[in-house]
Amino acid sequence: MMKRVDLDHIDDGVSFVRSVAENTFKDGVTNWGRIATLVAFGATLSEHMKGAGRPECVETVANEISSYLAIQKYDWLFNNNGWHGFVNFFHVDDPEVAVRNTLMVFAGLAGLGAGLAFLIR
Template sequence: MINKLSMNDRGDASFVSSVARSLFGDGTTNWGRVASLVAFGAVASQYLKEKGRGHCVEQVGQELSTYLLTEQRDWLLNNNSWDGFVEFFGVADPESTVRITLMAFTGFAVIGAILALLI
């Protein structure tokens, strides 16, 4: 994708808007597409930085923000903004999973011990 965009020839980050319009061009918006656009921006920024064009990285962020806050604003607001993003992609806290498992194991052990004493 980076090579197709000829990013070396451009002096600005307008390619971000082109990619965004293409990505959302069918009228479908979802968190997967939003995440894909942000991931593309990160990869493009890294590429630009490696090519000595680090000054363009801020422009990439501005283009992403402008597109999302204008073209996708209503959808973002209707889907709880970035809190909705976190809820959608949320991962269970590993510590709480381990804690719950240990509590359940301890509970079963205590119940087993009580039953053994009663019998």
């Protein structure tokens, strides 16, 4: 997604972020992978904007993504138990696989949490 965006010619409103979010879900399919992808895009974009001397855009990116998810994907998130649903989605009864998946989910959630924290800063 980052390669498709002409980052040198975007305005401070970064309104294109909403278009990216809409395109991510334009086929009507919502899943945890797409949500994580959108958040990761926001974190990567924010990192670029901050490095380009435009840290004021970071909060705007965070607001665009969180508003989109909170409004457009609220029902899906609610029906899928929010972030608890994310953890449960990867649950496996096999103890060996469960330990590995738990570590992967924990690492993923830590990454998402860090991404969201980075977006908010």
